[in-house]
Amino acid sequence: MLHRRVPGQSTEVLHDIGDTSTHDLSIPDKDDSNSEAHSEVDIALIRATDTKLNAKQQALWNDRIVKATVCKQIISGDAVDCLELAKVLPVDKYASRAHPNQRLVVAFGVNNCFTTSVVDECATFRKTVEGMLNKDSAQWAALATCVEMVVEKEFDTTKDFLSLFDVAQMTSLKPMLNVLFGFDTERSDVDDDIKELAFEINAQWLRSKDAFDPKAKERPAWAFEHQKRPRELLTTVLPEKSADDMGENPLNLLLPGDETMWRVVLRCFVELTARGHDNGSEWCEILKPFAENPTDGHLTQLSGVHTRTSASQIAKETLRLYPPTRRVYRERKLANKEFMTAAADIEECHRDANIWKPDPLRSMPERWNGLEHKNFEDDVFMPFSATPFNCPAKRRRGQNPPFGLAMISLLVGMLVKHTSGKWRVVGDLPGISEPLDTERTAYGYLRLERISESEAGTTVGKRV
Ligand code: HEM
Numbered sequence: 001m002l003h004r005r006v007p008g009q010s011t012e013v014l015h016d017i018g019d020t021s022t023h024d025l026s027i028p029d030k031d032d033s034n035s036e037a038h039s040e041v042d043i044a045l046i047r048a049t050d051t052k053l054n055a056k057q058q059a060l061w062n063d064r065i066v067k068a069t070v071c072k073q074i075i076s077g078d079a080v081d082c083l084e085l086a087k088v089l090p091v092d093k094y095a096s097r098a099h100p101n102q103r104l105v106v107a108f109g110v111n112n113c114f115t116t117s118v119v120d121e122c123a124t125f126r127k128t129v130e131g132m133l134n135k136d137s138a139q140w141a142a143l144a145t146c147v148e149m150v151v152e153k154e155f156d157t158t159k160d161f162l163s164l165f166d167v168a169q170m171t172s173l174k175p176m177l178n179v180l181f182g183f184d185t186e187r188s189d190v191d192d193d194i195k196e197l198a199f200e201i202n203a204q205w206l207r208s209k210d211a212f213d214p215k216a217k218e219r220p221a222w223a224f225e226h227q228k229r230p231r232e233l234l235t236t237v238l239p240e241k242s243a244d245d246m247g248e249n250p251l252n253l254l255l256p257g258d259e260t261m262w263r264v265v266l267r268c269f270v271e272l273t274a275r276g277h278d279n280g281s282e283w284c285e286i287l288k289p290f291a292e293n294p295t296d297g298h299l300t301q302l303s304g305v306h307t308r309t310s311a312s313q314i315a316k317e318t319l320r321l322y323p324p325t326r327r328v329y330r331e332r333k334l335a336n337k338e339f340m341t342a343a344a345d346i347e348e349c350h351r352d353a354n355i356w357k358p359d360p361l362r363s364m365p366e367r368w369n370g371l372e373h374k375n376f377e378d379d380v381f382m383p384f385s386a387t388p389f390n391c392p393a394k395r396r397r398g399q400n401p402p403f404g405l406a407m408i409s410l411l412v413g414m415l416v417k418h419t420s421g422k423w424r425v426v427g428d429l430p431g432i433s434e435p436l437d438t439e440r441t442a443y444g445y446l447r448l449e450r451i452s453e454s455e456a457g458t459t460v461g462k463r464v
Pocket residue numbers: 025075097113114122125126129133253254256257258260261264319323324325328329382383384385386388389390391392393403404405408
């Protein structure tokens with residue numbers, strides 16, 4: 001979607017051209033499908049159908065000049081010469097992110113770094129989050145125990161089939177409630193509510209893709225105040241918080257914290273256990289010990305028999321192929337002083353054949369050997385965005401592991417540990433030369449099937 005904003009006025013929707021973004025802390029338009037995202041004009045920095053593009057911009061578009069550097073310039077607010085976008089004044093940088101994210105305010109009643117134009121408000125919020133994510137080895141060990149408790153409970157069942165979607169959502173959300181709110185994961189009295197909450201948040205993302213005119217007097221039917229059930233669930237699970245108060249709303253933390261996590265966990269688990277990769281079993285064997293002892297040393301330790309890779313590389317490869325924020329949006333000013341929304345297409349950069357050789361669309365954690373350097377990564381790998389908007393889950397602090405990579409490895413490692421030889425993924429998946437579908441509802445049909453004792457030990461890494 002492209003927006004034009006006349007200075008001093010609210011955003012006006014110019015064209016709905018089906019732009020996409022999933023986790024995205026800017027909400028996608030209606031048709032968030034891969035076919036749309038990878039159509040003729042798939043490499044979207046600024047949509048080619050924008051009538052505001054001049055001839056030079058159009059030519060650049062047609063040449064598909066898409067570079068990671070341009071993405072970084074869009075994110076940071078630097079001038080983008082090839083698109084004739086002016087530099088954003090430091091004072092306007094937060095507004096340039098907040099404006100395209102206003103739909104989040106309507107859909108979830110949030111007020112956080114993604115929606116505020118006030119620098120200090122974001123700095124305070126960020127500091128709080130940094131404190132929550134900066135964990136020493138004892139705290140990681142305690143978190144691993146919490147995660148194990150949650151995963152064990154999911155498989156403590158007489159059922160022979162489980163929804164993988166539900167398991168991935170619960171495995172991610174309950175421990176994240178612990179990280180963000182100190183929720184006691186030993187409790188199981190609100191488990192059904194937590195599951196329903198995960199479902200409702202996802203459903204609300206989908207609802208909020210409906211048409212939205214920020215200038216309309218009436219709030220859309222999908223506005224947060226009309227969504228009774230998600231608000232009730234938030235109150236049941238976190239009674240000390242108030243979902244009706246924008247500053248207190250637990251979704252301020254849960255949206256960036258959990259909506260990033262569960263879809264990555266789902267895809268990482270599927271890549272490792274269900275796609276028939278030659279090295280799938282070894283990747284599983286690397287994540288299992290990390291889940292038991294999640295230290296920074298273990299995260300980066302290269303191991304394997306036929307291959308050499310690490311938990312860190314497995315998590316990075318998943319974030320390369322499936323960045324939860326596929327596109328990062330900024331409001332930018334054109335030379336003619338009009339405003340438009342520009343999208344830094346992170347997913348497209350991460351699949352660029354010029355950078356990610358060979359087989360850019362295939363999951364190959366081993367490709368990261370020799371590439372795990374800050375300079376390389378900061379230039380072309382942006383799942384956590386880029387300067388000055390880097391996610392607090394991105395970097396390690398001292399000896400403490402980087403939260404994002406460690407948490408993905410921990411959650412997937414624990415799932416692998418508790419399913420190996422006992423449960424297998426069933427349901428159609430594409431061949432390994434194609435990436436998995438990144439659409440929000442994709443793979444809702446995948447199930448975990450209990451493995452009978454006679455079959456046990458034969459299924460890890462095998463595609464069913
Ligand atoms: C795999 C995990 C994660 C990924 C891929 C991710 C991705 C991102 C991205 C792309 C941005 C920047 C968006 C922009 O530039 O507009 C961001 C910012 C942020 N993320 Fe994350 N995130 C992850 C985990 C988390 C967690 C667990 C939290 C905890 C609540 C969190 C909190 C934040 C905050 C507060 C910001 C704003 C930082 C600022 O503006 O200074 N993220 N994240």
